[in-house]
Amino acid sequence: MNALADFIINSLGLSGLSAELVMLLLVVAVAAAVFGIGMTISGLLTLAERRVAGRIQSRIGPNRVGPFGLLQWLVDGLKLIMKEDVVPHDADPHMFRMAPYLVVVGVFAAFASLPFGQLLIASDLNVGILYLLAITSLVTVGVLMSGWASNNKWSMIGGIRAAAQIVSYEIPTALSVASIILISGTLSMQGIINEQGGWPWQWYIFYNPFTFAVFFLYFTAALAEGNRIPFDLPEAESELVSGYNTEYSGMRFAGFFLAEFANIYLMSAIATTLFFGGWQIPGVTPEQQAGSLVLQITGMVVFMSKSAVGCFVVIWIRWTLPRLRIDQLMSLCYKYLIPLSFVCLGGNAIYLLIFPKPSSANTLVHMITTLFGGVLIVIFVTRVMYHHRISGVSLDLNFLARGEKGKYNPETQVRAYGSFRKKYEKKQGAK
Amino acid sequence: MDAMVEQGPEGSFVLGKVDDLLNLARKNSLWYMLFGTACCAIELMQTGGPRSDADRFGMVFRATPRQSDTLILAGTITYKMASRIRLLYEQMAEPKYVIAMGSCANTGGLFQESYAVVNGGDLFLPVDVYIPGCPPRSESLIEGLMLIQQKIEKEPWLKKAWTNTKNPKDPQIEGLL
Numbered sequence: 001m002n003a004l005a006d007f008i009i010n011s012l013g014l015s016g017l018s019a020e021l022v023m024l025l026l027v028v029a030v031a032a033a034v035f036g037i038g039m040t041i042s043g044l045l046t047l048a049e050r051r052v053a054g055r056i057q058s059r060i061g062p063n064r065v066g067p068f069g070l071l072q073w074l075v076d077g078l079k080l081i082m083k084e085d086v087v088p089h090d091a092d093p094h095m096f097r098m099a100p101y102l103v104v105v106g107v108f109a110a111f112a113s114l115p116f117g118q119l120l121i122a123s124d125l126n127v128g129i130l131y132l133l134a135i136t137s138l139v140t141v142g143v144l145m146s147g148w149a150s151n152n153k154w155s156m157i158g159g160i161r162a163a164a165q166i167v168s169y170e171i172p173t174a175l176s177v178a179s180i181i182l183i184s185g186t187l188s189m190q191g192i193i194n195e196q197g198g199w200p201w202q203w204y205i206f207y208n209p210f211t212f213a214v215f216f217l218y219f220t221a222a223l224a225e226g227n228r229i230p231f232d233l234p235e236a237e238s239e240l241v242s243g244y245n246t247e248y249s250g251m252r253f254a255g256f257f258l259a260e261f262a263n264i265y266l267m268s269a270i271a272t273t274l275f276f277g278g279w280q281i282p283g284v285t286p287e288q289q290a291g292s293l294v295l296q297i298t299g300m301v302v303f304m305s306k307s308a309v310g311c312f313v314v315i316w317i318r319w320t321l322p323r324l325r326i327d328q329l330m331s332l333c334y335k336y337l338i339p340l341s342f343v344c345l346g347g348n349a350i351y352l353l354i355f356p357k358p359s360s361a362n363t364l365v366h367m368i369t370t371l372f373g374g375v376l377i378v379i380f381v382t383r384v385m386y387h388h389r390i391s392g393v394s395l396d397l398n399f400l401a402r403g404e405k406g407k408y409n410p411e412t413q414v415r416a417y418g419s420f421r422k423k424y425e426k427k428q429g430a431k
Numbered sequence: 432m433d434a435m436v437e438q439g440p441e442g443s444f445v446l447g448k449v450d451d452l453l454n455l456a457r458k459n460s461l462w463y464m465l466f467g468t469a470c471c472a473i474e475l476m477q478t479g480g481p482r483s484d485a486d487r488f489g490m491v492f493r494a495t496p497r498q499s500d501t502l503i504l505a506g507t508i509t510y511k512m513a514s515r516i517r518l519l520y521e522q523m524a525e526p527k528y529v530i531a532m533g534s535c536a537n538t539g540g541l542f543q544e545s546y547a548v549v550n551g552g553d554l555f556l557p558v559d560v561y562i563p564g565c566p567p568r569s570e571s572l573i574e575g576l577m578l579i580q581q582k583i584e585k586e587p588w589l590k591k592a593w594t595n596t597k598n599p600k601d602p603q604i605e606g607l608l
Contacts, residue, residue, distance in 0.1 A: 078456035
């Protein structure tokens with residue numbers, strides 16, 4: 001942004017007060033743009049969540065407003081603005097009104113230092129990742145404030161759970177980030193991406209076995225920080241009515257809602273930056289990318305698709321796993337995640353002591369870790385395909401729309417291949 | 432939406448009131464409250480399920496009254512429960528709508544003669560849509576929700592027509608509240 005400001009000020013030949021004024025206007029414009037991008041992303045994520053939930057539950061999901069229901073999030077937002085803004089009689093009105101602003105500011109201010117592309121970053125701070133960890137802590141204050149000010153027992157339990165959970169899970173998150181900082185040697189988001197490369201074995205997730213473990217630690221801790229299932233205790237629907245936002249209606253509720261979804265994108269984007277090489281395109285060096293507009297746009301698309309995969313995994317987990325109990329949540333954090341993060345941090349330090357510089361042995365470790373990761377993915381996909389095959393259910397969800405009846409047939413349930421079929425035929429023969 | 436498209440000499444264009452846009456938003460995002468008093472609630476759950484997916488129309492359930500637009504009276508209403516339902520209705524944020532689902536919520540139904548059962552939700556709440564059936568199928572409930580959508584389409588939202596709704600008062604229930 002500073003480069004852009006210098007360019008505008010120099011080309012107009014401004015100085016003194018007018019230059020300051022242009023700078024101020026530019027700051028406001030960039031802030032508005034970042035806020036708008038954040039809002040759009042989180043709005044589209046609410047739609048994605050409902051569509052993915054629909055597919056997972058063999059439903060369809062919102063499809064009436066716009067093509068594929070793409071405008072559903074705008075419609076929901078417009079409706080929530082029009083709803084009455086209820087402040088309960090016994091609530092603390094000022095704190096009640098202020099809490100959503102803190103949550104929204106805490107999440108959307110973090111978008112300022114997200115590297116969407118090599119040049120597409122509002123502010124490349126030299127303490128970027130530290131800034132992200134710090135500014136998102138405002139969410140804790142906002143959530144606790146909303147729970148307390150509502151003067152409602154469900155809200156208060158939700159708010160206090162959120163505070164306990166977010167503060168506890170800050171520790172493993174920060175320790176996992178520290179492992180990456182140890183390797184990259186910089187806190188700047190662009191610096192961390194520049195240290196990596198486009199190919200998978202150049203990413204930090206496959207740097208060594210410890211960073212591979214650190215990614216999963218980071219992901220678990222970030223899920224808990226974002227109050228997502230299986231750690232969504234602050235807004236557990238079956239225990240607390242709607243958690244800390246029970247008493248909120250209208251646009252104030254929309255603030256909490258959008259902040260939650262912006263948080264999902266935020267954690268995916270941070271994971272993309274720290275572990276998956278950000279906007280780096282395979283086979284293109286950052287110097288080559290800097291000079292070309294096409295490569296810049298490709299880099300942005302690469303970053304967005306990597307973080308979109310992360311968002312999808314978060315939503316997928318939400319509609320798959322049950323919720324943890326509060327004591328299980330705390331023991332997971334303090335008994336397992338924090339010691340493991342320390343082990344990984346120490347392991348990374350020792351690794352860097354042994355291989356301080358890029359060397360062929362270092363590359364070999366990257367390659368072996370990449371191979372290990374690839375094998376894990378292949379095993380996962382084959383298991384899913386195997387179970388899909390033996391279940392005999394086709395992935396066709398539109399048979400109702402075509403007017404056909406359900407395809408359930410007990411015989412096809414065991415229509416099977418390979419060893420499973422042999423077992424089945426043996427059983428049939430025995431009868 | 433199609434009614435708003437006008438044919439001009441150089442192609443078609445959309446002409447409409449601001450109210451139309453606002454009502455389009457409101458009718459496509461009709462969140463209902465997750466609340467049932469008796470067996471109709473089973474059909475209410477089924478409405479959100481795969482066979483009749485209410486989420487297609489943007490209708491999702493919210494657990495808290497503050498965030499819901501529609502109160503569906505799903506099942507038999509006893510006098511003891513009526514005061515709670517009235518409280519829930521009053522906690523909802525305007526604009527809000529009420530659907531009486533099934534015979535019991537319409538008239539008391541099978542338990543009409545009982546000393547404990549309210550003979551219809553309209554004795555203490557302004558009901559917008561009555562759905563017959565014991566219990567109504569989920570298709571009927573979807574149709575009822577669509578009738579609410581049609582009602583919303585005709586409302587002049589900018590004139591705040593919804594502030595004129597008056598709660599009917601049944602003396603027996605008022606004594607309990």
